[in-house]
Amino acid sequence: MENSMRLLSTTMLCLAITCHAAAKPPPHETATTVMADVNAAGDIVGEISDEAGRRRAVLSRQGRVTDLGTLGGPESYASAINDAGVIIGAALDASNAWRAFRYEPGQGMRDLGTLGGRGSNAIAISSTGFVAGYADVDERDYHAFVHDGRTMRDLGTLGGRTSYATDVNAAGVVVGAAQNAAGQRRAFVYRPGAGLAKLPTLGGKAGVATAVNDHGVVVGASTTASGHWHAFLHDGTRMVDLGALVPWGHTYATGISRDGKVVGSVRSGTGAAYAFIYANGTMKVVPPLSDMGRSAKISDDGDIVGAVRAGGHYKPVMMATEQRADAPWKPVDWLTFFSLLPVGLWVLWHVGRDLRDWWRERAARRIGLA
Known part of the structure; x- marks a missing residue:
C-alpha cells in the first residue's frame, strides 16, 4: 500500500492547514485506542492510551498487539506503516522531547534525529522507505524533512519561517506546505535534485499538498478567490480544480492511488461532512463512513481506508472504489x-x-x- 497512508485518527487536513507551534504530536484523543494506518497485509498501527492518558505506539498483527516502546520517555504513537512492515511515528526521549522514529521488526525503534532543534515528527513513509515529516530548527520554527534511512534532509521553506511535509512517494518526492516571505502557507513539491517548488493556487492565497502517488501526481487543497477551500489535483503541468465539481461547501483532497483515483472530504456551511471519490473525470459525493469523510486515504489498488469508532475504539474500514477483475x-x-x-x-x-x-x-x- 503506497506511501503508508497518513494519520487517519487525527485528520491530515488539520495538520496541513493549521499553524504548528513546534514539532509535537496532535492533541490527545479521548478514545483508549486509535488506528493510524493499515498496510496491504492487514497490519494495523496506532496507539493505546492508559487511564492517565499516556500513549504507547502499538502494532496489531493477526489480532496480536505489540507495544513498540519509546525512546526513553513515557509516551509514543505510530503514524504510518508501509507494506514492508516499517513503522514510523514519534516518541518521547529521556529529556521528554518528541522525536521522530523508525521501527523495524527485529531492530526496534530508532531515533531519526532533528534539524538542530529539540523535536521532530514523522508523518509518512513510502514503499521504498523514505520518511517525511517536520522537525524543529530552533525553539520557534520547524522545517519539512525527508529521511533516506541514513540522513535527515532539511527541505527548507518558500521564503518564510516554517514548512512541513505530509507525504512522500517511492522516488523520494515530498509534498506539504511552506510559508512564503509574506507568511502565507503554500503547497509545495520537493523533487530530489530539483529542490522545493511552489505549486499554484486556485485563485486564493493559501494552499497545501496532502498526498502524492508514485507517478508524481499531487493532490491537496487551495483557497479560491472567494475564500473557499477547493480540492485540487496537479499533474505536473496544470492545476485541476476538483472542488469546482462539487457545487457546495469546502472540499479537501486527502489521498490519491497509483492510477489517479482521489479521495477527500466535503464540508458544508452547517458543519455536515461528506466524502468524495474522483475517478476518470467523474466526481462522486457520498455520505461519510464514520470518520472517512474527514480523514480518508486510498491505497495503490484503489481501496479507501478509514476508521470507524465503536465503544471508544477506532477500527479500520476498507471500501473498494470498484470491483477489480484481479482482486484476490x-x-x-x-x-x-x-x-x-x-x-x-x-x-x-x-x-x-x-x-x-x-x-x-x-x-x-x-x-x-x-
Missing part, C-alpha cells in the same frame, strides 16, 4: 468454487457422454446409408 478471492469465494466444482464436473461428464452417444449413432446411420 475471499474465503467465501473459494468455498463457493469448491462447492460447485463437483456439480460442474458431474454435468460435464453426463453431457459429454450424451454427446458421444449421439455422435456415434449419427456416424452409424451414415455408414448404413452408404
Whole structure:
C-alpha cells in the first residue's frame, strides 16, 4: 500500500492547514485506542492510551498487539506503516522531547534525529522507505524533512519561517506546505535534485499538498478567490480544480492511488461532512463512513481506508472504489468454487457422454446409408 497512508485518527487536513507551534504530536484523543494506518497485509498501527492518558505506539498483527516502546520517555504513537512492515511515528526521549522514529521488526525503534532543534515528527513513509515529516530548527520554527534511512534532509521553506511535509512517494518526492516571505502557507513539491517548488493556487492565497502517488501526481487543497477551500489535483503541468465539481461547501483532497483515483472530504456551511471519490473525470459525493469523510486515504489498488469508532475504539474500514477483475478471492469465494466444482464436473461428464452417444449413432446411420 503506497506511501503508508497518513494519520487517519487525527485528520491530515488539520495538520496541513493549521499553524504548528513546534514539532509535537496532535492533541490527545479521548478514545483508549486509535488506528493510524493499515498496510496491504492487514497490519494495523496506532496507539493505546492508559487511564492517565499516556500513549504507547502499538502494532496489531493477526489480532496480536505489540507495544513498540519509546525512546526513553513515557509516551509514543505510530503514524504510518508501509507494506514492508516499517513503522514510523514519534516518541518521547529521556529529556521528554518528541522525536521522530523508525521501527523495524527485529531492530526496534530508532531515533531519526532533528534539524538542530529539540523535536521532530514523522508523518509518512513510502514503499521504498523514505520518511517525511517536520522537525524543529530552533525553539520557534520547524522545517519539512525527508529521511533516506541514513540522513535527515532539511527541505527548507518558500521564503518564510516554517514548512512541513505530509507525504512522500517511492522516488523520494515530498509534498506539504511552506510559508512564503509574506507568511502565507503554500503547497509545495520537493523533487530530489530539483529542490522545493511552489505549486499554484486556485485563485486564493493559501494552499497545501496532502498526498502524492508514485507517478508524481499531487493532490491537496487551495483557497479560491472567494475564500473557499477547493480540492485540487496537479499533474505536473496544470492545476485541476476538483472542488469546482462539487457545487457546495469546502472540499479537501486527502489521498490519491497509483492510477489517479482521489479521495477527500466535503464540508458544508452547517458543519455536515461528506466524502468524495474522483475517478476518470467523474466526481462522486457520498455520505461519510464514520470518520472517512474527514480523514480518508486510498491505497495503490484503489481501496479507501478509514476508521470507524465503536465503544471508544477506532477500527479500520476498507471500501473498494470498484470491483477489480484481479482482486484476490475471499474465503467465501473459494468455498463457493469448491462447492460447485463437483456439480460442474458431474454435468460435464453426463453431457459429454450424451454427446458421444449421439455422435456415434449419427456416424452409424451414415455408414448404413452408404
